[in-house]
Amino acid sequence: MSSVFRISRLSALLLFAAAVAMPSGEVLAKEIVLGASVQLTGPVANTGRYYRDAYQLAVDRINAAGGVKIGNDSYKLALKLYDNQSDVNLSVRQYTQLVSQDKVDFLLGPFASNFALADSAVSEKYRIPMVQGGGASDQIFSRGFKFIFGTLAPASNYFGSTIEMLKGLDPAPKSVALLYADDAFDVSVAEGTRPKLKKAGLTLVMDERYSTNATDFSSLLSQIKSKNIDAVLVAGHETEILNFVRQAKSLAVAPKMYSFTVGVPSEDFRKALGTDADYAFGMTAWLPSADLKDRWFGDAAQFAAVYKAKFGYDPDYHAASGVADVEVLVQAAEMAGSTDPAKVRDALSKVKFDSLYGPVEFNESGQIDLPQTVIQVQGDRLVAIYGGNRKIAPPKYPMPAWDVR
Amino acid sequence: MDLLAQVLVNGMLLGGLYAVMALGLALVWGVLNIVNLAHGAFIMLGGYLSWYLYTYAGIDPFLGLPLTAVVMFAVGYGVQRGLLNLIVRAPMFNTLLVTFGIEVVLTYLAQLAFSADFRTINPSYVGDSIALGTVVLPVSRLLAFGIAILLTVSMWLFLLRTRLGRAIRATAQNLVAARLYGVEPRHLYAMTFGIGIALAGAAGGLYGTVSQINPYIGAALTAKSFAISIIGGLDNPLGVIVGGLFLGILESLTALYIGSTFSDVASFGVLVLVLIVRPTGLLGKAA
Numbered sequence: 001m002s003s004v005f006r007i008s009r010l011s012a013l014l015l016f017a018a019a020v021a022m023p024s025g026e027v028l029a030k031e032i033v034l035g036a037s038v039q040l041t042g043p044v045a046n047t048g049r050y051y052r053d054a055y056q057l058a059v060d061r062i063n064a065a066g067g068v069k070i071g072n073d074s075y076k077l078a079l080k081l082y083d084n085q086s087d088v089n090l091s092v093r094q095y096t097q098l099v100s101q102d103k104v105d106f107l108l109g110p111f112a113s114n115f116a117l118a119d120s121a122v123s124e125k126y127r128i129p130m131v132q133g134g135g136a137s138d139q140i141f142s143r144g145f146k147f148i149f150g151t152l153a154p155a156s157n158y159f160g161s162t163i164e165m166l167k168g169l170d171p172a173p174k175s176v177a178l179l180y181a182d183d184a185f186d187v188s189v190a191e192g193t194r195p196k197l198k199k200a201g202l203t204l205v206m207d208e209r210y211s212t213n214a215t216d217f218s219s220l221l222s223q224i225k226s227k228n229i230d231a232v233l234v235a236g237h238e239t240e241i242l243n244f245v246r247q248a249k250s251l252a253v254a255p256k257m258y259s260f261t262v263g264v265p266s267e268d269f270r271k272a273l274g275t276d277a278d279y280a281f282g283m284t285a286w287l288p289s290a291d292l293k294d295r296w297f298g299d300a301a302q303f304a305a306v307y308k309a310k311f312g313y314d315p316d317y318h319a320a321s322g323v324a325d326v327e328v329l330v331q332a333a334e335m336a337g338s339t340d341p342a343k344v345r346d347a348l349s350k351v352k353f354d355s356l357y358g359p360v361e362f363n364e365s366g367q368i369d370l371p372q373t374v375i376q377v378q379g380d381r382l383v384a385i386y387g388g389n390r391k392i393a394p395p396k397y398p399m400p401a402w403d404v405r
Numbered sequence: 406m407d408l409l410a411q412v413l414v415n416g417m418l419l420g421g422l423y424a425v426m427a428l429g430l431a432l433v434w435g436v437l438n439i440v441n442l443a444h445g446a447f448i449m450l451g452g453y454l455s456w457y458l459y460t461y462a463g464i465d466p467f468l469g470l471p472l473t474a475v476v477m478f479a480v481g482y483g484v485q486r487g488l489l490n491l492i493v494r495a496p497m498f499n500t501l502l503v504t505f506g507i508e509v510v511l512t513y514l515a516q517l518a519f520s521a522d523f524r525t526i527n528p529s530y531v532g533d534s535i536a537l538g539t540v541v542l543p544v545s546r547l548l549a550f551g552i553a554i555l556l557t558v559s560m561w562l563f564l565l566r567t568r569l570g571r572a573i574r575a576t577a578q579n580l581v582a583a584r585l586y587g588v589e590p591r592h593l594y595a596m597t598f599g600i601g602i603a604l605a606g607a608a609g610g611l612y613g614t615v616s617q618i619n620p621y622i623g624a625a626l627t628a629k630s631f632a633i634s635i636i637g638g639l640d641n642p643l644g645v646i647v648g649g650l651f652l653g654i655l656e657s658l659t660a661l662y663i664g665s666t667f668s669d670v671a672s673f674g675v676l677v678l679v680l681i682v683r684p685t686g687l688l689g690k691a692a
Contacts, residue, residue, distance in 0.1 A: 041513060041516055041521075042621060043619070043621040045516065045521035045621075046521040046522060046523065046619070049521070086621075182666055208664065208665055209664065209665065209666050210660075210665035210666060211665060211666045211668065211669055213625065214665060214668070215616055215625075216415075216419055216656065216657075216660075216668075218412070218415035218416075218418075218419065218657065219412050219415060219416075219657045219658075219660035219661045219665070220660065220665060222408060222411045222412050222415060222661075223408065223661065225411075226407060226408040226411070238523065239523065239617060239619070242523055242525065242616075242617045243616050243617060246525065246527075246532065246615065246616070246617075247543075247615075249532035250531070250532050250533070250534055250543030250544070250545055250546065250615070251415075251534060251541050251543055252534045252536070252541050268522050268523060269523070271522075272522070272523040272524060272525045272617060273525065273527075274525075274527050276527070276532060402532065402534075403533075
């Protein structure tokens, strides 16, 4: 080995070290890193993608508009995203990694209540604020945690507006069936729904819990038919509700109305069911209305157009809620004039602003309160029926038998 | 009373679908001694194949089943010949690992290729039903049930009567003797696995007409097929039908009388019971 070679290797090493030590322009720009673990693969990937796309779109948009202004400095947003493969345990490990190793500044949420329930323990432990738009269960906010904020309307009130609507229908429904999956979100929905039904004077004839990921609903449907139930309220997941509707058709079970907590607002769900989606009621806390003004996107209608153009599918409330999560963190950081987690946390608890998702403001426990608008599939359109204690459009009611549709 | 009759019918029809799903798994398990953990993933692939044939080529899902089965047979033959034959005599743990690996790869490839969107095979008539008095018979499940019986009986006759079927049974019973009589095990194993996967493919097509397909349905279907195979026994395709019907009816009655959340408790409880009391299955020969 010649000494020339050795020297050149040494100098190369020095050069490299110098290059690393020399701060480049990129590194100098101040950054706020948002971390999240989202379901990009696995059984819930279908909804997880809303959050990936919403976070990315919001970050890009805010950066394009000059980023975050804290004091006299301007910060760029960066996103650190992991795929939790729809596995709760993995998501907890990833959030731990995000705060302990990646040292992200703030956390954005995963999808679904059972994930948010577990992952919020990480944000609480490390005292890093997490704003999440994927978990609506009231359980998430009933533990006195200080660092978790949620932008999804409370699960306990999902059927609130639907029950208000039921009272005004003609012929009035009398008997109700409540079916719900055995997970955090759906159990919260059921617990919130029971007293509301009672108050409205409706009789709860069937109150049945079923296993998450159940595929066969024929026994439950046969009971609905045999008890001649008027209104069926189902709190579950999209796959279960797809099976429920298909099996209702094949068993010729047609109550006067049925309503589902999820699925109806999502384009993919309606596509999978085709014409069988007709008459299904659902709810959403968000519709892409031009009345919802936004600092970065103009308004919700413009946001929906940009989103669709970029990702090729329509946003629903999951996506809007995800964008609101990024926006609310930016608002809070600007309000606090700092990126200090504790100061931003305090700002979050006081934040109040209008966004494309609606007015954002958290209560004591960190949860937003948004009313649900009842929606219904009518032909190939999704129609807003009832919201804010008033009728918006006439519902198609009662649902006709399957063989005369 | 009407309700009970309806629920019993529901359970029977569900059982037929279960049987078709488990048939291929039981065959492969019985003959090759491979518990194919990728079985559900192959059902999923068969579902997508049927969906594509229906959506883009307009081929009726029930008429298209033979085509799906032929394609899936080729896939199965290739997988056995190129991969599983290398480990067919290795300890069972290795075959579990390899088939588990195949399941993971197929599932994630499926998400890349087909996205996580839900697919349903939904020709106009599949939601129809026939009313028999107060009992309603769903057409799609009735068809699936009929096909399940047809496939099981043909499997049974095939194993009993045809030369290939006898060779498969001979190999399962005594490999050395079968080889002495001129059976070429590599080809035979691949044929068997191919048939198993063809059955899985057909089951996938049927599944798509009554439920929904996404890349992640496989694991749960493997578990169900596994339970049915154990309950029914591996000796005989008729056992699989019995296992499927038993499980379908059991789950439906549990949902009616105890509660929906207990359906899985009941089916896996029975699985454990069968393993203790009759390890060769309900129809199996006493060991």
